[in-house]
Amino acid sequence: MTENDLPAPDSDELRQLLTREDLRSLYAFLYERREHPPTMVEIREHAAAENGESHSQTDRRVRELRDWFKLPAVRSGRVHVYRLEGRAETIRDGRAGISPRVRGEVLSAKRCAQCGKTPTEDHVKLEVDHKIPHSWGGTDDIENLQPLCTQCNHDKQAFYSSLDPFEEQIRAATSHKEPHRRIGELLKAFHAVGVDAPSQVIGVVASMHQYQEDWQKRMRELRELGWDYKTIKRKENGRIRSYYRLTAFADWPEGNIAAEIKRRERAKKAN
Ligand SMILES: [Zn+2]
Structure with a gap:
């Protein structure tokens, strides 16, 4: 997808694509800043100055714009910047x-x-x-x-x-067909950037493609494959949130992951 494919902010095409003024205003700002993409702080400042938007409104606007355009949070030094890269692969309505x-x-x-x-x-x-x-x-x-x-x-x-900076990793992890692999890859992605993985996110990602009645069981089963993790509970805004911290991981087995876990469980019982 080339950058030329992006419609100009004042074009009819964009007006047809984005019927809302607030989205077009955000788009225009990101379009202008393609060469030196802004941080979320800069986007928020812009939106506050432009239409007096609150932070959470702006955050939502950024997410909404991703229904039409590729707008990943890319690491740049110690911060993440939001780069307008092209159109979303499937334009969602x-x-x-x-x-x-x-x-x-x-x-x-x-x-x-x-x-x-x-x-x-x-x-x-x-x-x-x-x-x-x-x-x-x-x-x-x-x-x-x-x-x-x-x-x-x-x-x-x-x-x-708050998870925006990890969006690319999350998206990569969600693409796997097997639930164990989705969970494992997500844990690895968070581990790689030194952040504990929120259980809420694991649950959601585990259930993508096929609903998981008991995704915690899928997590425990990873231990059969040589993986391990710690559970961490934190109180945030009066609510207890659980996190997982990966402490060991292994290569994925060659064949079907669930079948391999069953095989190892049986072998253990036989001993
Ligand atoms: Zn409620």
Whole structure:
């Protein structure tokens, strides 16, 4: 994908592609800064000056823009910069992709999937959330949607923004077909940059391609292959979050991973 493929900020093409002014304004800024891409701090400053946006609004805007354009967070010295590189491989239609019927079905649960609060008893507003974000390859299918209250949705957005610098690694890990491999590669990716892997992210990535009833079991099974990790619990904003820190890993077996784990388990029992 060549850079020339990017539409000019003032072109009709862009106006048709991005119908929202706030997205076009962000695009124009990133387009201008292609040669020296901005950090998130600079993007936020720009958006605050331009339309008085809050940080979390801007973070969401950046993610939304990725439905149309390749915009990876690239390491540059000690910071990450956001480089507009071309068009997204599959142009997704974002929120417009969820039909009113599906939206209604998701919201018919009438309860936040995370905290359990309801509009009638707790007077919260429910929003449709993507369990796996678009930018990680999540779809608009109903299986990937859930109702979240405004507060939980806001917290989730903030949490996912903090993972932006790892997006490339996360995306690479999610591409594997086998759940053990997705989990293992993700742990390795976090380990490589010296960061503990949030269990929330492991759970989401484990369930990509096929839902995992018990992804923690898949993690324990990695130990059969010579992998090991520590579980770390931290209190953040009054909530306990779990993290995993990889302490040992091994090459993947030649054949089917699940079959190899079964074989080793049987061999152990026979001894
Ligand atoms: Zn909630």
